[in-house]
Each structure stands twice: as structure tokens, then as C-alpha cells.
Amino acid sequence: xxxxxxxxxxxxxxxxxxxxxxxxxxxxxxxxxxxxxxxxxxxxxxxxxxxxxxxxxxxxxxxxxxxxxxxxxxxxxxxxxxxxxxxxxxxxxxxxxxxxxxxxxxxxxxxxxxxxxxxxxxxxxxxxxxxxxxxxxxxxxxxxxxxxxxxxxxxxxxxxxxxxxxxxxxxxxxxxxxxxxx
Numbered sequence: 001x002x003x004x005x006x007x008x009x010x011x012x013x014x015x016x017x018x019x020x021x022x023x024x025x026x027x028x029x030x031x032x033x034x035x036x037x038x039x040x041x042x043x044x045x046x047x048x049x050x051x052x053x054x055x056x057x058x059x060x061x062x063x064x065x066x067x068x069x070x071x072x073x074x075x076x077x078x079x080x081x082x083x084x085x086x087x088x089x090x091x092x093x094x095x096x097x098x099x100x101x102x103x104x105x106x107x108x109x110x111x112x113x114x115x116x117x118x119x120x121x122x123x124x125x126x127x128x129x130x131x132x133x134x135x136x137x138x139x140x141x142x143x144x145x146x147x148x149x150x151x152x153x154x155x156x157x158x159x160x161x162x163x164x165x166x167x168x169x170x171x172x173x174x175x176x177x178x179x180x181x182x
Contacts, residue, residue, distance in 0.1 A: 001131070003181060004104045005038040007031060008048045008089060008111030008118055010073045017066040018059050020142060021112055023153035027140035028070065030174040031110050034138055035076045041181040044102055045078045048089045050117065087120040096128060106131040108177055109169070110138040115160045126168045133177060134169035136161050 010031055014021045021027060038045045049069060051062035060067055062083075068074070082093045089095050099107065107130050109122045118139045122132045141153045141160075151159075165171040 001106050002102070002104050003106045003108060003133075004044040004046060004099055004102065005034060005108045005110065006046045006048060006089060006095075006121060007035060007073065007078075008109065008121060009050045009113075010047075010070045010111050011049060011060070011066065012068050012070055013060055013066040014112050014140075015070060019113075021140040021153075022142050023140060023157055024137055027138060028072070030135065030138035032072055032076065034108070034110055034135065034174050034177060035073070035078075037178040037181060039077045043181050044080075044098075044104065045076075046089075046095060046098065047073065047078045047081045048093075048095075048111070048117075048121075049081060049083050051083060051085060053085045087117045088124045089117065089121040090124040090128065099130070104130070106133065108133040108135065110135045110174075112140055114139045114141040114157050115144075119160050119164065122164060122169050132164075132169040133180075134161070134164045134171045135174050135177060136171050138174045 050060050052060045084093050107125050109118050122134050125132045141157050143153050144151050161171050
């Protein structure tokens with residue numbers, strides 16, 4: 001098994017902007033821990049950064065302060081930064097070729113948001129033939145309310161994890177993943 005860590009959209013927007021991630025507790029600390037462990041174990045680390053296609057977008061506007069990576073993610077070692085404009089980290093990016101060049105067969109998904117970019121990326125990875133590990137304590141979300149209804153961050157996170165475990169991913173915690181790579 002040859003792994004890579006995919007760190008999705010850990011950007012300032014989720015800490016200081018319109019989309020404050022609040023669940024699970026300690027999500028950023030867990031992300032940083034797995035990044036450090038990946039570096040120590042020579043597991044390639046891919047950092048993904050989102051921007052909206054509309055340059056006037058009020059969120060994830062490329063080049064804006066809130067579009068920047070969280071400073072603690074920015075300061076950690078990584079093998080590549082991939083910019084994306086859609087929820088899936090494989091869509092119109094070099095992620096698949098980067099992984100194939102390194103003969104990666106298993107990806108670990110971490111970052112934000114559980115139900116959008118993390119879920120989409122995990123599904124894409126599975127469709128492309130990768131085994132997927134989805135970290136339940138190093139992915140995160142927020143309360144959501146829209147015209148379809150409302151759901152708490154806890155309910156939303158849990159439902160995505162259950163769906164991921166059904167067929168797509170091995171849903172584990174960061175401690176288990178770190179043990180696997182040592």
C-alpha cells in the first residue's frame with residue numbers, strides 16, 4: 001500500500017470568514033498532526049486550495065486574505081499545492097497524474113468541508129480506483145441552513161461519515177491513520 005495525504009481547503013475563510021467550521025472539536029489540530037506524521041513517514045502530502053471562478057465572489061476569491069491557506073498549514077511541508085474551482089480535487093487538476101507518477105494506490109482525505117469537497121474528492125478517488133481513508137476527526141463542517149432545510153454540523157458530519165463507510169471509504173480517526181503509516 002502506497003499512500004498520499006490530501007489536505008483539502010484548509011483556508012482562512014473557514015476560520016475568519018463567512019463559513020466558520022465548528023465540528024468536530026479539535027479538527028485543525030488533527031489535520032496538523034496528520035500533516036506532521038505524513039512528513040515524518042515520507043508520505044506525500046497534497047494541499048488543495050479552492051477558489052471561486054467568479055473573481056468578484058465574496059467567498060474564496062483568489063488572492064484575497066481569506067482565500068489564503070491557514071498559516072499553520074501554509075508553514076508545514078507539502079509536496080504540491082493544487083488549486084481547484086470545483087468541489088472535487090480531481091476535477092480539472094493535476095492530482096490524478098501526481099498520484100499516478102508516485103504509484104499511489106491509497107489516499108487519505110482530510111480538510112473541509114466534510115459534505116462537499118471532502119465527500120466529492122473521496123468519491124472521485126474511489127471511482128478512479130484508489131482506496132480511500134476518510135478521517136472522521138480531521139474533516140469538518142458547520143451548521144447548514146438553506147431552502148431545503150437545516151441540519152446541525154454534528155448531524156451533517158455523522159451522516160456523511162456513515163455514507164462514506166458504506167462503500168467508498170474506510171472511515172477512521174487520525175490516531176489510527178498515524179499508526180498505519182508508522
